[in-house]
Amino acid sequence: xxxxxxxxxxxxxxxxxxxxxxxxxxxxxxxxxxxxxxxxxxxxxxxxxxxxxxxxxxxxxxxxxxxxxxxxxxxxxxxxxxxxxxxxxxxxxxxxxxxxxxxxxxxxxxxxxxxxxxxxxxxxxxxxxxxxxxxxxxxxxxxxxxxxxxxxxxxxxxxxxxxxxxxxxxxxxxxxxxxxxxxxxxxxxxxxxxxxxxxxxxxxxxxxxxxxxxxxxxxxxxxxxxxxxxxxxxxxxxxxxxxx
Amino acid sequence: xxxxxxxxxxxxxxxxxxxxxxxxxxxxxxxxxxxxxxxxxxxxxxxxxxxxxxxxxxxxxxxxxxxxxxxxxxxxxxxxxxxxxxxxxxxxxxxxxxxxxxxxxxxxxxxxxxxxxxxxxxxxxxxxxxxxxxxxxxxxxxxxxxxxxxxxxxxxxxxxxxxxxxxxxxxxxxxxxxxxxxxxxxxxxxxxxxxxxxxxxxxxxxxxxxxxxxxxxxxxxxxxxxxxxxxxxxxxxxxxxxxx
DNA sequence: GCGCCTAATTGGTTGGACCATTGTGCCAAT
DNA sequence: ATTGGCACAATGGTCCAACCAATTAGGCGC
Numbered sequence: 418x419x420x421x422x423x424x425x426x427x428x429x430x431x432x433x434x435x436x437x438x439x440x441x442x443x444x445x446x447x448x449x450x451x452x453x454x455x456x457x458x459x460x461x462x463x464x465x466x467x468x469x470x471x472x473x474x475x476x477x478x479x480x481x482x483x484x485x486x487x488x489x490x491x492x493x494x495x496x497x498x499x500x501x502x503x504x505x506x507x508x509x510x511x512x513x514x515x516x517x518x519x520x521x522x523x524x525x526x527x528x529x530x531x532x533x534x535x536x537x538x539x540x541x542x543x544x545x546x547x548x549x550x551x552x553x554x555x556x557x558x559x560x561x562x563x564x565x566x567x568x569x570x571x572x573x574x575x576x577x578x579x580x581x582x583x584x585x586x587x588x589x590x591x592x593x594x595x596x597x598x599x600x601x602x603x604x605x606x607x608x609x610x611x612x613x614x615x616x617x618x619x620x621x622x623x624x625x626x627x628x629x630x631x632x633x634x635x636x637x638x639x640x641x642x643x644x645x646x647x648x649x650x651x652x653x654x655x656x657x658x659x660x661x
Numbered sequence: 662x663x664x665x666x667x668x669x670x671x672x673x674x675x676x677x678x679x680x681x682x683x684x685x686x687x688x689x690x691x692x693x694x695x696x697x698x699x700x701x702x703x704x705x706x707x708x709x710x711x712x713x714x715x716x717x718x719x720x721x722x723x724x725x726x727x728x729x730x731x732x733x734x735x736x737x738x739x740x741x742x743x744x745x746x747x748x749x750x751x752x753x754x755x756x757x758x759x760x761x762x763x764x765x766x767x768x769x770x771x772x773x774x775x776x777x778x779x780x781x782x783x784x785x786x787x788x789x790x791x792x793x794x795x796x797x798x799x800x801x802x803x804x805x806x807x808x809x810x811x812x813x814x815x816x817x818x819x820x821x822x823x824x825x826x827x828x829x830x831x832x833x834x835x836x837x838x839x840x841x842x843x844x845x846x847x848x849x850x851x852x853x854x855x856x857x858x859x860x861x862x863x864x865x866x867x868x869x870x871x872x873x874x875x876x877x878x879x880x881x882x883x884x885x886x887x888x889x890x891x892x893x894x895x896x897x898x899x900x901x902x903x904x905x
Numbered sequence: 906g907c908g909c910c911t912a913a914t915t916g917g918t919t920g921g922a923c924c925a926t927t928g929t930g931c932c933a934a935t
Numbered sequence: 936a937t938t939g940g941c942a943c944a945a946t947g948g949t950c951c952a953a954c955c956a957a958t959t960a961g962g963c964g965c
Contacts, residue, residue: 430917431917431918432917456945456946456947457946457947458945458946458947466918466919467918467919467920468919468920468921469713469917469918469919469920470917470918470919472717472947472948473716473717473720473917473918475947476717476720476721476724477720477721477723477724480720480721480724480725480748480750481724481750481752482750482752483752486946486947486948487926487927487946487947488925488926488927488946488947488948489925489926489927489928489945489946489947490926490927490928490945490946490947491927491945491946491947492946492947496752497754499754501755502752502753502754502755503752503753503754503755503836503839503840503843504724504750504751504752505750505751505752505753505832505833505836506724506725506726506748506749506750506751506832507748507749507750507751507829507832507833508725508726508727508740508746508747508748508749508828508832509746509747509749509828509829510741510743510746510828511743511744511745511746511747513745513747517747520827520828520829521829523775523779523825523827523829523830524772524775524827524829524830524833526775527771527772527774527775527776528768528771528772530771531767531768531770531771532771535767581767583764583767583768584764585753585764585765585767585768585837586767586768588751588753589751589768589833592749592751593829595749596747596749599747674948675948675949676948700914700915700916701915701916702914702915702916710949710950711949711950711951712950712951713948713949713950713951714948714949714950716916716917717948717949719916730915730916730917731915731916731957731958732915732916732917732956732957732958733914733915733916733956733957733958733959734914734915734916734957734958734959735914735915735916735958736915736916
């Protein structure tokens, strides 16, 4: 019954009218992320609505991360906007406990496995060469710094997601990834966090290169499993520390 | 009362202060989703901020789907709220072409299978009884109206997702579900849309009741497969029609 | 008891005012 | 000529008081 998304189209709402007009404006002016929007007062006058209404509309975009406001400076675009965007506000209660972090991994488990399957099914030769390049770069960074490199690691996975041909994978998993790392920059004092996942990157790639969807799923699952394991170890670590 | 803990971050924003106070109020009153919040004017007076500020704060919660406003009636809680909630709003460009629709199904394939697994692993006896009740209701609606009922069908799946213990499943899948149905209330002229998925609801339930995660995954995948098939038939239908 | 109508309540909108922060450009001191 | 500080204008943030629009509750007549 409580559907977090469904919001009967309030076409009569002034806010939506303002936002739609703003989408058109952004499109007609060719504004890109980082560019400044007109001031609230200007929008208010131009759209023939009160400044309060403009503010309410901008507040909504701000909450969705589409826009950033800087007092004294202006309002700046942060992402591409289009009409009929689908907004998907994900909410986790109390985001920094063990359970919530595990929840993000459960989502990744389902999605990364599926993405690996699709990637293995659809990858062209060029795609595979590109992914291999990312893999080699990741491995090099691993040996250089003697540990996982978040950036190169992410680039590799990103290449896999994009090859799946479905942009939703990248966006949703990226959100999970950010949720996970927001509180665990140095997760729970586990020094070699992510270390165990290293070998599975290559085995995953091998399955993709061999167009083996079943194997790719298996390797992706193993990879996630190591992360889950790290998280469990970290949680145990924390428990032990709090006892002393 | 406000937590005696030293306020970690002196909230620079009035909005956040209002929302934090509101979280405490909801907690102290034991309000649940569906309950009514105090009116904006009351909050304004009690919190010693202007009604404008209260409105801006509530607008943010509304955009996150935490709260619903009804003019002339009041503001109602839609989800549990806590301090330190983690918000991750995603905005997806929603297309209404065949490819985009299929993309939502690929996401659902990965997530519904995973949710079914977790549900089968974690369901208590009460959970199973509740899910069965939803199943029976869905089957009754099916036979009554001789076709799938979106509402009862969704209720059944919802029960499964919630039993998984991970709120993200419901949120993400609901977004996919809405994206799918936004343009295809009567998808592509396929009259018996969803018809083929009917039997798999019970087989899925049986696996869950038997605590068989592997079987549950298989049945969930079959269920999604029928929807994908319907979509393909619809697309073919449309193609044929446009030719004439 | 039933149905309609009125009045109070509540969110939505408006206009105007002022505050806090930021950016800019001028001006003086070096 | 460069640099530093200062005044001022622009911009988002907050406030107030009133009115609009939808909803709800209560009372009135039947």
